[in-house]
Amino acid sequence: xxxxxxxxxxxxxxxxxxILTLGxxxxxxxxxxxxxxxxGSGNTPMATARKGEFLVIVSCRxxxxxxxxxxxxxxxxxxxxxxxxMAPQGATVKGGDSVLRFDASGAKRQLQEKEAALAxxxxxxxxxxxxxxxxxxxxxxxxxxxxxxxxxxxxxxxxKEIVSxxxxxxxxxxxxxxxxxxEVKKAAMEFNAASAQSKIASTKSQRDKAKAEVDLxxxxxxxxxxxxPAAGVINYLMNFSQGWLNAKPFKVGDNVWPxxxxxxIPDLTTLRLKGKAExxxxxxxxEGQDVRVILDPFPEKPFQGKLDSLSALTEQGxxxxxxxxxxxxxxxxxADDRLRPAMNGRMDVIVDRISNAISVPSxxxxxxxxxxxxxxxxxxxxxxxxxxxxxxxxxxxAVRGIEAGTxxxxxxxxxxxRKPATAGAKK
Numbered sequence: 001x002x003x004x005x006x007x008x009x010x011x012x013x014x015x016x017x018x019i020l021t022l023g024x025x026x027x028x029x030x031x032x033x034x035x036x037x038x039x040g041s042g043n044t045p046m047a048t049a050r051k052g053e054f055l056v057i058v059s060c061r062x063x064x065x066x067x068x069x070x071x072x073x074x075x076x077x078x079x080x081x082x083x084x085x086m087a088p089q090g091a092t093v094k095g096g097d098s099v100l101r102f103d104a105s106g107a108k109r110q111l112q113e114k115e116a117a118l119a120x121x122x123x124x125x126x127x128x129x130x131x132x133x134x135x136x137x138x139x140x141x142x143x144x145x146x147x148x149x150x151x152x153x154x155x156x157x158x159x160k161e162i163v164s165x166x167x168x169x170x171x172x173x174x175x176x177x178x179x180x181x182x183e184v185k186k187a188a189m190e191f192n193a194a195s196a197q198s199k200i201a202s203t204k205s206q207r208d209k210a211k212a213e214v215d216l217x218x219x220x221x222x223x224x225x226x227x228x229p230a231a232g233v234i235n236y237l238m239n240f241s242q243g244w245l246n247a248k249p250f251k252v253g254d255n256v257w258p259x260x261x262x263x264x265i266p267d268l269t270t271l272r273l274k275g276k277a278e279x280x281x282x283x284x285x286x287e288g289q290d291v292r293v294i295l296d297p298f299p300e301k302p303f304q305g306k307l308d309s310l311s312a313l314t315e316q317g318x319x320x321x322x323x324x325x326x327x328x329x330x331x332x333x334x335a336d337d338r339l340r341p342a343m344n345g346r347m348d349v350i351v352d353r354i355s356n357a358i359s360v361p362s363x364x365x366x367x368x369x370x371x372x373x374x375x376x377x378x379x380x381x382x383x384x385x386x387x388x389x390x391x392x393x394x395x396x397x398a399v400r401g402i403e404a405g406t407x408x409x410x411x412x413x414x415x416x417x418r419k420p421a422t423a424g425a426k427k
Contacts (some may be wrong), residue, residue: 044382044409047361051404054357056391057292057348058285060328062275064295064343066266070230072099074256075223077216080106081256089236089249090340093228093265100226100262107224111217118214121207128203132196139189146182153178232265235341244318266341271332272308275347276317276325284351285310291330295345298338305331307349354391357398364408365389365397374402375409382413 074081085101093099153175159168228234238247239254250262273293277285287310293303311327330347332339365372365387372389375382387401402408 044411044413046377046407047364047410049358049360049399049402049404049406049408051356051358054354054359054391054396054398055348055350055393056352056354056398057393058277058281058351059346059348059394060275060277060281061344061346062273062328064271064339064341064345065274066264066268066341067270067272069235069264069266069341070232071261072226072229072234072263072265074100074258074260074262075102075220075226076259078102078107078220078223078258081224081258083250083252083254083256083262086236086250086252087234089234091234092232093234094231095228097228098225099228099234102224102226102256104221104224107217107221111214111221114210114214114217118207118210121203121210125200125203125207128196128200132193132200135192135196136189139185139192143182143185143189146178146185150175150178150182226262228265230265233268233340234263235266236263237261264341268337268339269335271335271339271341273330273332273345273347275328275330277310277328278325279314282310282326285328285349290350292348292350293330293332293345294348295339295343297343298336301336303332303334303336305333307347352391354398357390358400358402358404359396359398360402360408361410362392362395362397363410365399366412372399374399374406375413376402377407377409382409 080103082103083100084103087093087097087099153171156171157168157175159171161168163171236249236251239250240247241255241257242248250256256262285307287307289307291305291307293305295301295303308329308331310329313326314324315327317323317325328347328349330349360374364374366375367373368384368386371386373384373386376385377383385402387399390398390400392398
């Protein structure tokens, strides 16, 4: 059994040695071929100085805004506006589509009350008209009766030549009384007609008032559903009812002031980046300069535009601590259906162009005795090379003192074992 086990152990040992050899070779290849690591510099990350056009930029943070937009306003004559439904933020709508609904339950209860008052007013008007008709007919009947009595009395009075003097005088007096009653009835009839018309007019006025309130309530209910005035993408505005610091976009449940702007439908072809320019950078910026706009949602696609406008005076910010800045607007150069208002990003305003410049990352420039230097690999490790900074960007620096292709360290090495600074370095 021992004799049969020795060949197996030899094969296992040979296989283990082969695995160790391959592992060592892989580690060596990784150390040799690892990008950014220069020979003789250990594990120090390195970068290569490049030669080409260097763009001196001023960076400003900001957000997209639309130069042209159609606002969606809350109803004006509707009290107690509370949002109960709203179209999703960024939804594409057509003209006439519903985008907002406010609570109409209170208005519907008022409508029922107003309609009941209108029905009562209409009934009162109908009753007044009917009563006026009855009174007029009664007056006509009484007037006809009194007119007949006057005629009879006139006939009796005409018999004075064939009756006694006493009887003739009585007939004349009876005729006068009948005529007076007729005149009184005519006056009473005119008064009743005028009184009936006055009551009808008053009742009709009350009915019309109730009808106007019903129509107004119906109009308010109709206004609780707001429709899109144009086609586009809906964007809800900030609700400042809780103060500037707590401002948030309008949402379901928010109360809205009548007539206030709740949302907008921007024209996406007029989007611009509205940025904040620091006071120290204002003097280097001019309208018409080339701008590179980089949006946070799409960092892989920079937009090439122009600096459209720059405010002449500073603005006071609402952040804390308080700050002042200049307002800058940059065009995007091209439209993109993915862009939406309020997207954050930055604009890189190109204030100068340096041709054939040597540039290195900002992390590769260090300070020695108040002078800028870079660290380049040498025979005995990294050595200090003095450079002159020509221009500086947040991520890149244009320098003089080294040549294109020079390897520079991205981290500062300890002082021990470093050669004195030199004026230049060769590739």
